[in-house]
Amino acid sequence: DRVRVRQIAEIINSGIQPVQNLSILQAVGGERKLSWGHDAIHKGFVAIEELLKNNDGKFCFGNSVTIADICLVPQVYNALRFKVDMSLFPTIARINSAWRSCQSSKKLILQFNLTHQRI
Numbered sequence: 001d002r003v004r005v006r007q008i009a010e011i012i013n014s015g016i017q018p019v020q021n022l023s024i025l026q027a028v029g030g031e032r033k034l035s036w037g038h039d040a041i042h043k044g045f046v047a048i049e050e051l052l053k054n055n056d057g058k059f060c061f062g063n064s065v066t067i068a069d070i071c072l073v074p075q076v077y078n079a080l081r082f083k084v085d086m087s088l089f090p091t092i093a094r095i096n097s098a099w100r101s102c103q104s105s106k107k108l109i110l111q112f113n114l115t116h117q118r119i
Contacts (some may be wrong), residue, residue: 009066016044037082
């Protein structure tokens, strides 16, 4: 599972998120910014949804928070910002909903940081 956790984190860290950096979006400019961001997120989410399709846990890998969850949840916020249809990604949407409904998500991040010092 460690490899798959890293795989999801890297799809976001190197494939989706950099395209949304302010300097990149400014260089793309104008009307193209929305489609540029949308396309990068959509493509990445297709790959992530496929990796998560057999997951029945609360989070990306079971019921424990991993770096994959910590990377994924903010990216869902960006997906909504760039008008990605989240109904196409039911597993990602379910994980995001579970994270958002968790009263102690900040505590989960702290727990993750304390127990997973090395990657």
